[in-house]
Amino acid sequence: MDYVKLINCMRCGMCLPHCPTYKETFLETASPRGRVALVCKVQEGELDKSELLLEYLSMCLDCQACASACPCGVNAGELVAEFTCERRAGAGLGFMEDLILRKLVPHPDRLETSMVPMRLYQRTGLQKLVRKLGILKMFPKPLERMEGLLPALPARPLRREIAEITPATGTERGTVGFFLGCVMSLIFSDASRATIKLLSSLGYKVITPKNQVCCGAPNMLAGDLAGLKEAARTNVEIFGGHRIDFIITDCGGCGAELKKYGHHLDGDLMAEAFSGKTRDISQLLALHVDELRVMLKPLPPKVTYHDPCHIAHCQGIRREPRELLKLVPGLEYRELAEADACCGSAGTYNIEKPEMSDRVLLRKVDNIRKTGADYLVTSNPGCLLQLKKALAVELPSLRVVHLTELLLMSLNA
Ligand code: SF4
Numbered sequence: 001m002d003y004v005k006l007i008n009c010m011r012c013g014m015c016l017p018h019c020p021t022y023k024e025t026f027l028e029t030a031s032p033r034g035r036v037a038l039v040c041k042v043q044e045g046e047l048d049k050s051e052l053l054l055e056y057l058s059m060c061l062d063c064q065a066c067a068s069a070c071p072c073g074v075n076a077g078e079l080v081a082e083f084t085c086e087r088r089a090g091a092g093l094g095f096m097e098d099l100i101l102r103k104l105v106p107h108p109d110r111l112e113t114s115m116v117p118m119r120l121y122q123r124t125g126l127q128k129l130v131r132k133l134g135i136l137k138m139f140p141k142p143l144e145r146m147e148g149l150l151p152a153l154p155a156r157p158l159r160r161e162i163a164e165i166t167p168a169t170g171t172e173r174g175t176v177g178f179f180l181g182c183v184m185s186l187i188f189s190d191a192s193r194a195t196i197k198l199l200s201s202l203g204y205k206v207i208t209p210k211n212q213v214c215c216g217a218p219n220m221l222a223g224d225l226a227g228l229k230e231a232a233r234t235n236v237e238i239f240g241g242h243r244i245d246f247i248i249t250d251c252g253g254c255g256a257e258l259k260k261y262g263h264h265l266d267g268d269l270m271a272e273a274f275s276g277k278t279r280d281i282s283q284l285l286a287l288h289v290d291e292l293r294v295m296l297k298p299l300p301p302k303v304t305y306h307d308p309c310h311i312a313h314c315q316g317i318r319r320e321p322r323e324l325l326k327l328v329p330g331l332e333y334r335e336l337a338e339a340d341a342c343c344g345s346a347g348t349y350n351i352e353k354p355e356m357s358d359r360v361l362l363r364k365v366d367n368i369r370k371t372g373a374d375y376l377v378t379s380n381p382g383c384l385l386q387l388k389k390a391l392a393v394e395l396p397s398l399r400v401v402h403l404t405e406l407l408l409m410s411l412n413a
């Protein structure tokens with residue numbers, strides 16, 4: 001860990017009003033400034049890595065809202081994640097982590113097969129029965145929460161049905177590689193299908209390599225740096241074998257990770273080129289506002305936008321999604337208060353820290369309610385899972401969709 005990054009904190013407190021856990025607790029130990037101080041004291045040998053210290057640090061969502069607010073460039077979320085990652089890396093992978101991160105996640109075929117029981121569980125009506133009878137209450141809480149988050153799964157993962165090459169519609173203007181995120185392909189395949197359709201409609205040939213693997217973000221979370229580098233090397237090699245102008249992703253979490261491949265692979269030139277070509281879909285679509293203005297057809301709903309942390313704070317993308325939504329004729333855009341505040345999903349945080357996750361989520365839901373919107377748009381699978389579940393209960397008339405789904409609705413209107 002780079003000690004200089006820690007001592008850059010001048011304790012001004014400008015990050016405090018932006019930190020979701022501080023806003024909920026008003027505790028210094030739950031603030032970015034407090035977390036940086038704790039890690040700093042450990043590095044200086046004045047504090048032990050006690051369970052209590054780790055518990056304090058584990059409350060951080062790694063949303064990086066503090067980094068956006070800090071005038072000194074301190075990224076408390078990243079520093080805490082790095083600290084935790086180094087500690088976990090020292091402990092090695094447990095049996096289940098090894099099974100999931102090494103034997104399942106890097107193998108798309110196996111990952112897809114592992115979802116078959118869930119698909120059967122939903123399609124046979126068993127899920128409805130289990131929920132109606134409250135059977136899950138007899139299982140550990142994390143399992144009940146995980147089950148509750150699962151939306152209706154598509155019949156097939158997108159990777160299995162999408163052609164490796166989708167031709168451009170009309171005159172070809174370029175070629176892009178499409179990065180299929182695991183969750184996007186397995187769960188939100190309609191959104192990624194919409195992404196590919198928009199790209200092709202704008203004249204891009206889309207190459208979707210079937211042998212691409214997970215971006216490595218789950219490895220990073222678990223401190224499995226070897227697994228992360230392996231994922232990065234595999235993807236860099238696969239996409240490097242194609243002549244493409246951009247690598248496009250519609251998953252905020254994947255985009256944030258792909259843009260760091262150059263760093264993860266220690267400045268390897270191919271990895272740097274890969275990261276340099278990576279764009280969130282909103283960044284590419286925003287290059288074509290003039291064409292889209294002509295192509296998009298009227299759509300009347302009131303729409304609001306939630307900034308995923310991995311898009312707003314980690315990639316600095318805020319203008320593009322809003323600009324694209326405002327292109328839709330007739331659409332009434334309503335800005336969301338605290339739009340770039342975390343929704344409480346944060347990887348597996350909503351399973352591991354349910355109480356704080358729910359508090360953060362409740363604030364988000366209240367702000368969404370105040371907009372009076374018919375649609376909530378966002379662009380990250382974690383946010384989609386979290387907000388779809390909560391809003392189905394709290395605001396059943398509101399629909400939660402990915403940015404590309406809403407744009408495609410307008411294209412097809
Ligand atoms: S992390 Fe940045 S904003 Fe927060 S107290 Fe330190 S210097 Fe100030």
Ligand code: SF4
Nearest residue numbers: 019061063064066077
């Ligand atoms: S990453 Fe988020 S939760 Fe963690 S300290 Fe920063 S603002 Fe707070």
